[in-house]
Amino acid sequence: MSVHHALFRIYRPIIIPFAAILITVDLVISGLVVFGAGHLDFSMWLVLAGNAAKYWLLVVGIMLVVMQLRQFVANGATRHEFLTGAAIFGLILTAAFSAVVVLGHGLESVLLGAADRRGGGYPVLSATGMLSEFGQVFPEAVGYMTSGALIAAGFYRWRPRIGLAVMLGGAIPAGVADALLGVDEFGDMTALLPYAAALALSLAATALAAWAFHRVISDVPIKRTAG
Amino acid sequence: MIELHGLTVRYGSTVAVDDVHLDLPTGKIYGLLGRNGSGKTSLLSALASYRRPASGTVRIDGADAFENPAVMRQTCFIRDTLDVNDSERVRAVLCFAGWMRPGWDAGYAARLTDLFELDPRKRISALSRGQRSALGAVLGLAARAPLTILDETYLGMDAVARSHFYRELLADYLARPRTIILSTHLIEEVADILERVIILDRGRVLLHEEADELRGRGVTVTGPAEAVGTFAGGHPVLGERSLGGVREVTLDWRPEPADVARGEAAGLTFGPVGIQDLFIHLTSASQRLEAVR
Numbered sequence: 001m002s003v004h005h006a007l008f009r010i011y012r013p014i015i016i017p018f019a020a021i022l023i024t025v026d027l028v029i030s031g032l033v034v035f036g037a038g039h040l041d042f043s044m045w046l047v048l049a050g051n052a053a054k055y056w057l058l059v060v061g062i063m064l065v066v067m068q069l070r071q072f073v074a075n076g077a078t079r080h081e082f083l084t085g086a087a088i089f090g091l092i093l094t095a096a097f098s099a100v101v102v103l104g105h106g107l108e109s110v111l112l113g114a115a116d117r118r119g120g121g122y123p124v125l126s127a128t129g130m131l132s133e134f135g136q137v138f139p140e141a142v143g144y145m146t147s148g149a150l151i152a153a154g155f156y157r158w159r160p161r162i163g164l165a166v167m168l169g170g171a172i173p174a175g176v177a178d179a180l181l182g183v184d185e186f187g188d189m190t191a192l193l194p195y196a197a198a199l200a201l202s203l204a205a206t207a208l209a210a211w212a213f214h215r216v217i218s219d220v221p222i223k224r225t226a227g
Numbered sequence: 228m229i230e231l232h233g234l235t236v237r238y239g240s241t242v243a244v245d246d247v248h249l250d251l252p253t254g255k256i257y258g259l260l261g262r263n264g265s266g267k268t269s270l271l272s273a274l275a276s277y278r279r280p281a282s283g284t285v286r287i288d289g290a291d292a293f294e295n296p297a298v299m300r301q302t303c304f305i306r307d308t309l310d311v312n313d314s315e316r317v318r319a320v321l322c323f324a325g326w327m328r329p330g331w332d333a334g335y336a337a338r339l340t341d342l343f344e345l346d347p348r349k350r351i352s353a354l355s356r357g358q359r360s361a362l363g364a365v366l367g368l369a370a371r372a373p374l375t376i377l378d379e380t381y382l383g384m385d386a387v388a389r390s391h392f393y394r395e396l397l398a399d400y401l402a403r404p405r406t407i408i409l410s411t412h413l414i415e416e417v418a419d420i421l422e423r424v425i426i427l428d429r430g431r432v433l434l435h436e437e438a439d440e441l442r443g444r445g446v447t448v449t450g451p452a453e454a455v456g457t458f459a460g461g462h463p464v465l466g467e468r469s470l471g472g473v474r475e476v477t478l479d480w481r482p483e484p485a486d487v488a489r490g491e492a493a494g495l496t497f498g499p500v501g502i503q504d505l506f507i508h509l510t511s512a513s514q515r516l517e518a519v520r
Binding site: 001005006009010067070071072073074075076077078079080081218219221222224 | 272276277278279293294295296299300301302303304306308310311312323324326327328329372
C-alpha cells in the first residue's frame with residue numbers, strides 16, 4: 001500500500017469524528033445566537049470551521065513527523081517515500097478541508113437566507129465568491145500544515161534549543177498566510193496587498209519551508225523520541 | 228551478501244562504531260554480541276538505514292542500502308523499544324504492518340499473537356515490557372523480511388515466552404530461510420541456534436566466526452598449578468583462577484589429541500568453553516588478547 005493511502009486509512013477514524021464535532025458545535029452555537037439575537041451578523045462557520053481546520057492541519061503536520069515517520073520507516077518505507085506520500089496526503093487533506101470550509105459557508109449563507117436570519121454584516125457567499133474564498137483558505141491551510149511539519153521536524157532532529165530556533169522559521173508560512181490571506185468572520189481579506197501578490201508571497205514562504213522540511217527529514221536518524 | 232565497509236557511526240564526538248568491515252553471507256542466523264555500549268544498536272541502525280553512517284558504506288546484494296526502496300522493503304529492524312505509537316492497539320499495529328510489508332503473513336501473525344497471549348484489543352501503553360517484546364517478535368517474524376534484525380527482542384519476556392520465541396524463530400527460519408541478525412545478551416539461550424557470531428567491542432569487530440568454530444575454539448585446563456603453567460605456556464590465556472594448589476586457565480587454543488593426551492598424563496583435565504564464556508573472556512580482556520595476537 002502506498003504511503004498516502006495508508007495515511008488516509010490511519011487518519012480516517014480521526015477526520016470523521018472531528019468533522020462531526022465541528023458541525024455539531026457550529027449548529028448548536030449558531031442556533032443559540034440566532035435564537036437569542038434573531039439573526040447572525042457574521043459567519044459562525046468561518047469562525048469555527050475556518051480556525052479549527054487550519055489549527056487542526058497544523059497539528060496533523062506535527063503528528064506526521066512525531067508519530068508517523070518512525071512508523072513508516074520501521075515498516076519498510078524510505079524517508080523519501082514518506083515525504084512524497086505525506087505531501088500527497090497533505091495536499092488532498094488541505095484541499096478537502098478548504099472545500100468544506102467554503103461549502104459550509106455557502107450552505108450557511110443559503111440556510112440563513114432561506115430562514116431570513118441573515119444580519120446586515122453577514123458575508124453572503126455567491127458561487128463566484130466561493131472560488132475566491134477557496135483561493136484564500138487553501139494556501140493558508142497548506143501554509144499551516146507545512147509550518148506544523150517543519151516545527152516538529154526541528155524538534156525531532158535536533159535538541160530542544162535548536163528546535164526552538166527552527167520553530168521560529170517554521171512559523172513563517174502560517175504567519176505569512178494568516179497575515180496576507182486570512183479571512184475574518186465577515187468574509188473580508190485581512191491583507192494589505194493585492195490577492196496575486198499576497199498569494200505569491202504566501203506560496204513562496206510555504207515552498208521555502210517545504211524545501212527546508214525536506215532537507216531536515218531526508219536523512220534524519222530514526223529516533224525513538226524527539227529531541 | 229551484506230557488506231559493511233569502513234562503517235563508522237558517530238554521535239557528536241563519541242564514536243559508537245569505528246571503521247567496521249564485515250562481509251556477511253545471506254541466509255544465515257547471526258548473533259551480534261557485545262557488552263553494553265559496544266555499538267551493537269548503532270551498527271544495526273546503520274545496517275537498517277535508520278541512521279546514515281558518518282563514513283563507510285552498507286551494501287546489500289551489491290546495492291547501497293541507505294534510502295534504497297528495494298532494500299528497505301526487504302529489511303525489518305525490530306528495536307528493543309518498539310517503533311509503534313503507544314496510543315495504538317495491538318490489532319492496529321499488526322494491521323499497519325500488513326498494509327506496508329510485502330511478505331506479511333497475517334495468519335502467522337495471528338497464531339503468534341495467540342501463542343504469546345497478546346490481546347489484540349489492548350493499547351500498546353497497557354502492555355507489559357515482556358508483552359511489548361512479544362509484539363516485537365510477532366512483527367519481526369510475521370514480516371518474513373529477507374533481512375530480519377532483532378535487537379534484544381527478548382527484553383522482559385519470561386522464560387516460557389522466550390522459549391516460544393526461539394522455537395518459532397528457528398522453525399520459521401528452517402521453513403523460509405532468510406538472514407536473521409539477533410543482538411542479545413542472553414548468549415547461552417541462543418547459542419544453539421546461531422550459525423555465525425560477531426562480537427563487537429568498543430565499536431570494533433573483535434571476532435566474526437562460524438558458531439561451530441567458536442564452540443571448539445577454546446579449552447579450559449585444570450590441574451596442579453605448575454603442570455597447568457607448563458602446559459599453557461606459549462598459548463593465549465583468556466582467563467585464569469586458582470584455589471589452593473589447583474589452577475584453571477582458559478586458553479584461546481584448540482589442542483590436538485596428542486596435546487590432550489600429554490596433558491592428561493600430567494594430571495590435567497580439559498573442558499569445553501561455551502560461547503558465553505568465550506565472550507566474557509574476550510570482551511573483558513580484549514586488549515590483552517589483542518596484544519597476545
